[in-house]
Amino acid sequence: MSVYIGRCNSYEDSEGIVRKGMESLGGISRYARKGQCVLLKPNLLKGAPPEKAVTTHPDFIRAVVNILEDEGAEVMIADSPGGPGSKKMLHSFYRKSGWLEVEKETGATLCYDLSETRVSLPNGRVLKSVPVLSVTQEVDVIFSLPKLKTHGLTVFTGAVKNMYGVVPGLTKAAFHGKYRGIERFSDVILDIHDAVPPSLSIMDGILGMEGAGPANGKPVELGLVLVSPDAYELDIAACLSCGIPLNRVTTIRAAGHGDKKIDYTELTPDEIDCSIEHPKGGSTPWWLPDSLGGVMSNFYLKRPSLDHQACTKCGRCAVMCPEDAINIGKKGPKMSWWNCIRCYCCVEVCPEDALSSR
Ligand code: SF4
Ligand code: SF4
Structure with missing residues (x-):
């Protein structure tokens, strides 16, 4: 082709x-x-x-x-x-x-x-x-x-x-x-x-x-x-x-x-011949047991970061998270250190661009 x-x-x-x-x-x-x-x-x-x-x-x-x-x-x-x-x-x-x-x-x-x-x-x-x-x-x-x-x-x-x-x-x-x-x-x-x-x-x-x-x-x-x-x-x-x-x-x-x-x-x-800035990519390795996948990721992948000013606490990120790793508290979403597998689904759905994978 x-x-x-x-x-x-x-x-x-x-x-x-x-x-x-x-x-x-x-x-x-x-x-x-x-x-x-x-x-x-x-x-x-x-x-x-x-x-x-x-x-x-x-x-x-x-x-x-x-x-x-x-x-x-x-x-x-x-x-x-x-x-x-x-x-x-x-x-x-x-x-x-x-x-x-x-x-x-x-x-x-x-x-x-x-x-x-x-x-x-x-x-x-x-x-x-x-x-x-x-x-x-x-x-x-x-x-x-x-x-x-x-x-x-x-x-x-x-x-x-x-x-x-x-x-x-x-x-x-x-x-x-x-x-x-x-x-x-x-x-x-x-x-x-x-x-x-x-x-x-x-x-x-x-x-x-x-x-x-x-x-x-x-x-x-x-x-x-x-x-x-x-x-x-x-x-x-x-x-x-x-x-x-x-x-x-x-x-x-x-x-x-x-x-x-x-x-x-x-x-x-x-x-x-152009060049664009690209992320390093990657996620929690498949071979880690579910119970350790999230916590081990803390050593080499960034959890999504939150802009508290931009967050309206709408809760969409929590609905989207496949690991139930997000709780919406008084200060907005809180991500579990244990459960987040770095899929960044929450980042993709945030309507306010308050979450980032950067
Ligand atoms: S989806 Fe975005 S605006 Fe809504 S609670 Fe989550 S971070 Fe805040
Ligand atoms: S990156 Fe994935 S697993 Fe982690 S909090 Fe966001 S949606 Fe949940």
């Missing part, structure tokens, strides 16, 4: 660049045809304005919708963000992230259906079946629209990890607790990608995120668009373009694709 890497310094130009990328990879009709229903799976980690680079930019989603509608396809947009999940919460996240405008200005439909279906994975690395949003099984084609961001746990979150978002609600957090250890958890991410493989991944790297991603890193103008039918290759290309060592990215390492030869249809990563 191949990867297209294109430069794009403004979201206004993204439709032309994405078109060019798809043409270079065999043409749009190779991936979606007239009459088909295409599900776009962008990154809706939480409700955040586009300039914070937490979510896929609405102008980028609109560009892909326009291309597909010109082709005669019907488009749906869906994701299952962090937290327990409800239609009200989804609407609020869609609004804050600017996605309601995409629905208003195009023929695309934002999905509010949170029902789930179990997909079997007879050859899964860890999972033999997985619950996913039902809509993923009802459409003809899935396109992944990840944001180019760093990640406190997996170092980089791209096209492969973007598909983790099709796991409904709190099950996402529960997997962190059940499959502890970064290697094993990365296998879970790969299994989920393989359960709902996108036909095409189109990465929004125009405004990316560096540092303490995926929720409260620093937005960084990268001016990149990457397109590929192979999500693994796309992630490798993105990391090489941004100076992130492949052996540090646990999903790439777990997939064993680090030295894969990739065919580039436009620019190569060497021609991009």
Whole structure:
């Protein structure tokens, strides 16, 4: 397979660049045809304005919708963000992230259906079946629209990890607790990608995120668009373009694709040559017994830090924590020294950016 890497310094130009990328990879009709229903799976980690680079930019989603509608396809947009999940919460996240405008200005439909279906994975690395949003099984084609961001746990979150978002609600957090250890958890991410493989991944790297991603890193103008039918290759290309060592990215390492030869249809990563600040990543090792996992982590991984001024004591972090490691007291959340396994799920759901993995 191949990867297209294109430069794009403004979201206004993204439709032309994405078109060019798809043409270079065999043409749009190779991936979606007239009459088909295409599900776009962008990154809706939480409700955040586009300039914070937490979510896929609405102008980028609109560009892909326009291309597909010109082709005669019907488009749906869906994701299952962090937290327990409800239609009200989804609407609020869609609004804050600017996605309601995409629905208003195009023929695309934002999905509010949170029902789930179990997909079997007879050859899964860890999972033999997985619950996913039902809509993923009802459409003809899935396109992944990840944001180019760093990640406190997996170092980089791209096209492969973007598909983790099709796991409904709190099950996402529960997997962190059940499959502890970064290697094993990365296998879970790969299994989920393989359960709902996108036909095409189109990465929004125009405004990316560096540092303490995926929720409260620093937005960084990268001016990149990457397109590929192979999500693994796309992630490798993105990391090489941004100076992130492949052996540090646990999903790439777990997939064993680090030295894969990739065919580039436009620019190569060497021609991009940028560098973004990335976290060291990692989590509690899987081989530690549950009773010791949290406490041993204190020696080599940082617990999430709290900005007391910003915290509204809403309690979402405690609901999300798969280890019941958070108690909301008078002074806000208190994390258990014994139980926290450094999954950083709490950081991802905090609506006030009061928690950080930094
Ligand atoms: S840290 Fe964030 S999620 Fe937790 S109680 Fe405070 S504001 Fe709510
Ligand atoms: S406190 Fe936060 S980082 Fe620790 S286990 Fe709970 S959700 Fe994960």
